[in-house]
Amino acid sequence: MLKNFFKFGKKKKDEEQKDTLENQIEKEIEDSQSEIDKIKAETEKEIKETAEEILGKNVKKTENNEKSFEIGKEKNEGTKIEKIEETSDEKTKSKLKLKPLKDRLATPKKGFFGKLKEMLLGKAIDDDLYEELEELLIQSDIGMNMTMQLVEELEKSVSRKKLKTSEQIYDELKELLKAKLIYNDESSTKLKLQDGKLNILLVVGVNGVGKTTSIGKIAKKLKDSGKKVIIGAGDTFRAAAIEQVEEWGKRTGVEVVKQAHGSDPAAVIFDTVKTAKNRGFDVAILDTAGRLHNKRDLMKELEKINKIIREQSGETDFETLLVIDSTTGQNGLEQARIFNEIVDLTGIILTKFDGTAKGGIIFPITEELKKPIKFIGVGEGIEDLREFDTKEFVEAMFD
Numbered sequence: 133m134l135k136n137f138f139k140f141g142k143k144k145k146d147e148e149q150k151d152t153l154e155n156q157i158e159k160e161i162e163d164s165q166s167e168i169d170k171i172k173a174e175t176e177k178e179i180k181e182t183a184e185e186i187l188g189k190n191v192k193k194t195e196n197n198e199k200s201f202e203i204g205k206e207k208n209e210g211t212k213i214e215k216i217e218e219t220s221d222e223k224t225k226s227k228l229k230l231k232p233l234k235d236r237l238a239t240p241k242k243g244f245f246g247k248l249k250e251m252l253l254g255k256a257i258d259d260d261l262y263e264e265l266e267e268l269l270i271q272s273d274i275g276m277n278m279t280m281q282l283v284e285e286l287e288k289s290v291s292r293k294k295l296k297t298s299e300q301i302y303d304e305l306k307e308l309l310k311a312k313l314i315y316n317d318e319s320s321t322k323l324k325l326q327d328g329k330l331n332i333l334l335v336v337g338v339n340g341v342g343k344t345t346s347i348g349k350i351a352k353k354l355k356d357s358g359k360k361v362i363i364g365a366g367d368t369f370r371a372a373a374i375e376q377v378e379e380w381g382k383r384t385g386v387e388v389v390k391q392a393h394g395s396d397p398a399a400v401i402f403d404t405v406k407t408a409k410n411r412g413f414d415v416a417i418l419d420t421a422g423r424l425h426n427k428r429d430l431m432k433e434l435e436k437i438n439k440i441i442r443e444q445s446g447e448t449d450f451e452t453l454l455v456i457d458s459t460t461g462q463n464g465l466e467q468a469r470i471f472n473e474i475v476d477l478t479g480i481i482l483t484k485f486d487g488t489a490k491g492g493i494i495f496p497i498t499e500e501l502k503k504p505i506k507f508i509g510v511g512e513g514i515e516d517l518r519e520f521d522t523k524e525f526v527e528a529m530f531d
């Protein structure tokens with residue numbers, strides 16, 4: 133039977149899976165740069181063209197904006213700080229009402245949880261049902277370990293609580309999954325920001341996962357809530373990455389500290405934190421590069437950045453947020469494990485939730501890392517980043 137097969141081969145499979153995933157991560161970081169760069173260059177070109185079109189219109193409107201746009205065109209020499217007014221288009225958009233989360237997730241309608249309901253409701257509780265459930269949980273990116281754990285817990289609950297109907301099983305599974313989100317109570321999922329001091333948000337993750345986009349979206353949220361925000365373009369490895377941060381700066385009306393392409397990322401972090409401190413900013417959001425060649429380089433780079441932040445801000449306790457692309461499934465979990473080993477993470481941002489019909493990855497990531505999900509990305513738009521709310525999320529997934 134499938135369940136026994138999983139139990140028998142579980143340990144070996146775990147090791148094999150770990151090796152395979154580690155190789156895949158290394159390969160992702162080391163070998164796929166040119167392909168990713170190509171896709172990114174195309175995407176960034178599109179973003180740039182759209183942003184320029186919007187900004188271009190706005191630039192004509194006021195002299196202030198004219199000046200700002202010119203700064204954006206300056207050649208990179210030393211550190212540059214940009215201050216640009218928010219475009220009227222974005223102001224209008226920010227007033228639009230947000231769609232409910234369940235309408236933004238691909239999951240509830242087409243994915244695993246929809247299938248789960250279909251599969252469970254009205255069925256007899258027998259071995260076949262548990263087998264089907266295991267298959268579905270694995271397909272949903274919940275992963276082998278957590279699937280086995282969940283099914284075991286479910287079987288125990290069924291016998292302990294004497295559950296008889298598949299409706300009861302469905303509800304029980306919902307509760308068990310909810311329990312996997314224990315690190316996500318309201319006080320943990322909220323960004324830890326204090327008034328009257330500089331708050332640092334260090335954003336890490338491999339390239340292409342949506343770091344820059346998430347930074348832009350967070351900057352917008354914080355600015356809208358009245359915070360004085362600055363962004364440090366710490367991903368200096370690729371010119372396009374710096375430009376992308378600049379575009380987000382323009383879209384959100386947030387200042388950006390940058391240096392020339394290829395300069396030391398730590399120097400950008402230094403300048404950003406120093407500027408933020410001296411000029412009384414509330415929040416400095418720091419971008420980092422995810423394309424370092426191996427774990428050791430990544431660790432060294434992040435240690436250096438952490439040291440600079442501590443020295444310049446005088447803070448030891450700040451947010452370090454890992455961005456994970458939820459469409460990468462178990463790869464995402466492995467990335468989370470690696471980053472969690474080398475840096476003191478305080479939370480996770482799961483992007484592209486609108487683009488996955490699975491989405492189960494959220495459960496093992498938060499449970500294994502014992503870290504809260506701070507935000508989930510549900511689209512490419514400036515408003516498409518939701519503060520994570522456990523109750524709303526579970527309801528949206530199971531609705």
Ligand SMILES: Nc1nc2c(ncn2[C@@H]2O[C@H](COP(=O)(O)OP(=O)(O)OP(=O)(O)O)[C@@H](O)[C@H]2O)c(=O)[nH]1
Nearest residue numbers: 339340341342343344345373483484509510511512
């Ligand atoms: N559908 C969808 N797309 C997203 C989301 N977040 C980011 N993206 C897209 O994912 C792509 C990569 O995002 P970036 O922000 O450039 O990723 P990055 O991690 O900064 O990449 P590097 O600059 O290469 O390090 C872009 O096309 C984004 O628009 C999301 O929540 N949903």
